[in-house]
Amino acid sequence: MSGDASQTESTQRLRDALADGRLEQWRVPLGLLALVVFLRPVIGHEFLLNYPPFANTILVWMLFAASFNVLLGYTGLLSFGHGMFLGFGAYGAAIGLTRFDLPFTVSAVIGLAVAAVVAYLIGRIIAQRGEIYFAMLTLAFAKAAHFIANQNYGGLTGGSTGIVGVLPSWIETERGVKYVAAGGFQFDWYYLLGAVFVLAALAIWQIARSPFGRSLVAVRENEELARAVGIDDKRYKIWSFTFSGVFAALAGVLYAINNQGSSLSTLTVETSGDIILMTVLGGANYFFGPLAGVFVWLFSEEFLIEFETLVLPLAEYPLVRIELGGLLSYWQFFLGLLFVISVLVAPREGLWGLFRSGIGGLYDRVRGVRE
């Protein structure tokens, strides 16, 4: 009897929560958890990539994109050099570990601290420059970082080969699959990566919805009006740049484990450019937008390139065979086209915005408020 009563009560609470939007605050945490839980089995399924460890790479890039979106999506600042901070994290961890024999966590923290200090200083210098100058200056700083790493001063950065074959003592590899081995436990590296990813992404989300994050949105929308309500826009831009840099460096630390070291490619203009494309393709207006952009980009890159023959309806029952190898090797062209279309149609909405409005429209039709 009491069981029935409490069940009725909880159903009522759920209804109330749905009605006044209290569930809304769980949307992002639950979404992130679902992402981490489902990404690996989906990616690893034999119909798709059949290679579960690729989910690791996707998560690292998703965190990188989420950090970048603090700057682009929330503050409205376009950086062409964000790969620099990914590099600081990756190189910081790898240099501390190999050149100074520091424990991995200490090296990682040093990497994050360096990223924070550099981001703050660069932010102070460039935050108040106009959009185009801001973009060019970030590019210039990233080029400088790339040059320095490539020069291999004092044998620190390993030049063009980077620092390879580096792993913390508590990570073991077996035929390309990484395991965390600590205190008698052994589990797949993906779960530690997933936990760090969820925590970091939640921190970014919390920053975005805090009064600080709302002030960033105000600065993005209208700097003059933001100043008129008392926001010191320069200070907010500097801190946005700093937070964004630190989270990118955290993605860099994860990258260093995932790729067993740091490569010069993290510091290249291509990396910085890719993250812009992924973020905008996914939709800079939304928290999940850049994550969706990363997924579509990396999945297409891996999936389409391998995908030479389309067999319908199933590989086991071939009724129709279509040769796609020639066409799909141009996957970047198609993604580029998709990018151009999404920017022309709705520059801040992206694929995630399209997805949301599609779902919303469907829901309205089911409810009967729209035809």
Add this chain to the structure above:
Amino acid sequence: MTLLEIDGVEAGYETGQVLFGVDIDVERDEVVSLLGRNGAGKTTTMRAVVGADVPNVRSGSITFDGHDLLATPNYQIPRLGLTIVPEGRRCFEDLTIEENIRLGANHVDDPLPMASVFDQFPELDEMRDRPARNLSGGEKQMLAIARSLVANPQMILLDEPCEGLAPYIVRRIESIIEEISQERNVTVLLVEQNVAVALAVADRHYILDEGRIVEVVSTERLREDETLRQEYLGV
């Protein structure tokens, strides 16, 4: 006691000078209007007071409650107790009503409680989670006023708050200005083209023409002197 003192302000844009020595004094607890035709320099005067990027103030002084506003970074002006409701009822469109108002409260030292502001604007209270983008013109204007009021200012500058709004909303805004002035003891400087609004709410009227103050008149005189209204305001 003079709260805002604008003294001999000359200001302009790259394209040319707009203000040629504007003098305005606003006493504490007054409601003062600044009237003038399009292009007379009303908005330029407002922007000079709140330290907007343009216009450049070339000479003169602007003092608020003893503080030299021309030497104060513009984002610190709300902390001194002076807020603005800019023309065009500008809000942060991607933020909700509540977030917009909270922004006004977050960047000053002694804001009003949110509840007290929502009490005054029940139409906003009903939809506080709605993005400002979805509001009507009148609702956006209420929101802009609420955002500047929550900072608990000594004085509010209102730049053409009734422009392009339906008559019943204009009356609502008039009554809000009266409430702000009488119940909350906030001094108001109102920029208007609409003489009827100025007559309804303000005690004194400055008339601006071609970048100069040409008359300072009482409400009675403005109401009765048709020649004056014809000459400078075209009504």
